[in-house]
Amino acid sequence: MLVDEKAFCADPQEWHEKIVDFVQPDELKKLIDLKIEENQNYTLEEIQKICQQVIHYSVKTSHGRFHNQLFGQMDPYGLAGSWITEALNTSAYTFEVAPVFSLIETEIVRKVCELCGYGQGDGIFSPGGSISNMYGVVLARYRQFPEIKSKGMFGIPPLVIFTSEESHYSFKKAAHWLGFGVDNCVMVKTNDRGQMLPEDLELKILEAKAHGKVPLFVNATAGTTVLGAFDDFNRIADVCQRHELWMHVDACLGGSALLSYKNRHLLKGLEKSDSFSWNPHKSLGAPLQCAPFLTRHAELLPQANSTAVHYLFQQDKFYDVSYDTGNKSIQCGRKIDAFKFWIMLKARGYGSFGRLVDHALDMSKLFMEKMKRRQGYRLVMEDFQYTNVCFWYVPQSMRNQKEDEKWWQKLYEVVPKVKELMIRQGTLMMGYSPLQYRNIGNFFRMVFTCFPVMQEAELDFILDEIERLADSC
């Protein structure tokens, strides 16, 4: 056995307990006294009771049957680490107030740069993948047009960023915030598996140039949010090199494959990128927020983001101020997000996480096989890609009928109905989504994460439960 399941698994005996005791917002407002008043004199017991109520009505994301987001159960080491961080309550800007944590952040960044093939890169922990992706765009802009830092983007031809239609929405948000405009975040077409088409990327780049615009930045994705697709980084790198564009990889989900011998190949070509984002708070079980941003261009991070700040980054300190990391950041105060991840890696070794990623992928493959062997399942994508399995279940009442547009509409409507039953009964939580850019309606998205370490019997439970709920609709 590759992984010691006892050490990793919360007790499945407890999984019959509800994931959530769902009540509608208006009703929940009556159940919990939300009001904040000027004078309140609760006893400690009363405050504990309020906390217990809050816990009771919250979703138990570390329940083994919560598969609703790209994160699942937490690693208990991660939780212990985060509690220590909370208790020490400091900020990541200077070695002065975060001596150990500064070194720990630097060590993780160094190790990740080594694993991904950046060599002497640099990086920083950000509050999440969306802001990490913004770091990538800002560095790209600074490298090509350093004068924008002082002069802004006025009076220059439009700069364009490219990302696939299947990629994360944070690139549109970044395009808005950073002044590019959403129209200058160009959506590149994908193949049936949801992978960016390099030839369409090249076409879109040429089109932008033909319209007098300046291509700047390409995002490729390692593990898209819905389908779990990995773009072909080598082919995208070729296009980027040809047009001298910054290549960023949104590996918020798929970055965890870096830790696995067996599946690292999914990231081949990542070493050619200029930067990437990774969220160990997704599949690896690190508590939210845990989001390193990495770049091969170590010098750009402080150059782009620094301002001279004399009350915080004094240059006449008595220690080597190169250990003050705040100059690389868009934030001033910055939460310590590195320690909880470091203690996870320290305790288990990163190889263990690699094997857990492998196991999650094995389970996701097995889940697909089981669906093929059962009645009523349809896969959105036949090929196995990563931890996400997207599918429909056709209730018994809908089988052996003409599968016309009306039938499909009805199937799309089954999905949110089943989801409602899941939540109301609290037995299972799973996401769903349409793929509007392909005119595909709602389907289920099951996501396998490192925690819980899934067993075959649990896969059968999930399928049985989907069938039970859908057939009762």
Next chain:
Amino acid sequence: MLVDEKAFCADPQEWHEKIVDFVQPDELKKLIDLKIEENQNYTLEEIQKICQQVIHYSVKTSHGRFHNQLFGQMDPYGLAGSWITEALNTSAYTFEVAPVFSLIETEIVRKVCELCGYGQGDGIFSPGGSISNMYGVVLARYRQFPEIKSKGMFGIPPLVIFTSEESHYSFKKAAHWLGFGVDNCVMVKTNDRGQMLPEDLELKILEAKAHGKVPLFVNATAGTTVLGAFDDFNRIADVCQRHELWMHVDACLGGSALLSYKNRHLLKGLEKSDSFSWNPHKSLGAPLQCAPFLTRHAELLPQANSTAVHYLFQQDKFYDVSYDTGNKSIQCGRKIDAFKFWIMLKARGYGSFGRLVDHALDMSKLFMEKMKRRQGYRLVMEDFQYTNVCFWYVPQSMRNQKEDEKWWQKLYEVVPKVKELMIRQGTLMMGYSPLQYRNIGNFFRMVFTCFPVMQEAELDFILDEIERLADSC
């Protein structure tokens, strides 16, 4: 007695313990085994030992003699709240996965809007003041030029933001990231107390217009980082109204005065602003990060920041999706920062925090008076303003000398030397800063926060300690 000190104060008997056991970075790297390896098999005891080492060499920011940043001791209720949040590990984007926390965030926002005079405003918890300030700039830009969201900032005249020379550096960083350019973040002059000069603001606005630029946004500050100055919001609001500019208030430090009857007057005119940032993780003792951003323009927050996201913000859910807050955010996954603050307010009532703010201000006044009665102290600013007291101490060896430029240079150099001794001996931690825009060199900045609840004897200790260290230099 206005505040129950027993309930608030960590035990001063323990304050003789070191705040930090300082070692130089290179030495610390040898003391703690930072390395992350593929295969590590530590026992639980060994991991505990590593955690103890990390704790040992970390700065104890909740030590009663840590006055190094704008934050100090934590409120124990806040810590308990943050531990609960960590254990429940969810994300703030949807009611589906954060039912109670979504309602709690909304309730805090509602209450703060009521207290500050916004009425029906809205807001969101962000990862810190710098990003909150960016929210303000983005909303200002969206209100005046909504087409920038789609088209970007290309081909339009430069937009300008105004803030005082004494204000926080995050406005320069925001100007860079958001595409304005640092040169279009215009520094407005301040008076001797560090308050923005409204007449210079008007002058700078007219100058920008004369250069063909478009004034957009004015930041006023409630409690500047170094001097603790409060700008005159009423006069600044007049200027903004005259020129139709968005008025934002960076109240990251001074926002806490909202909770105090006695000192709320410091914020008069805040109700005329369009948005403001507030960090309860600063003076109030909420654990980092706790940073609500508020705006009176409730409709703008989702309008400016939303994108249609079909896998997360499905419109066919079975509950009222207006409770999903993710559409207002620049982030996707977003840490739950509201609960720890809510439980603090719930447990004590916000009036208690108001009285703690009053007490911190009383102590800061008393601290200044004590300095005036002692030998060797010089205040950077004679007038009392807020929780920050900026000063020099002239060592005995430097008294009764000609105070020429050389003498002052020497005094400026005393400051980091004393700081070094503080840290090496671990007895006290206090910040220092120059004011380069006024050609003033290093001085100490003592900051009073709600926790610890300071007693007069402690002020004497601090002054004795400064004298002991400086006279031994």
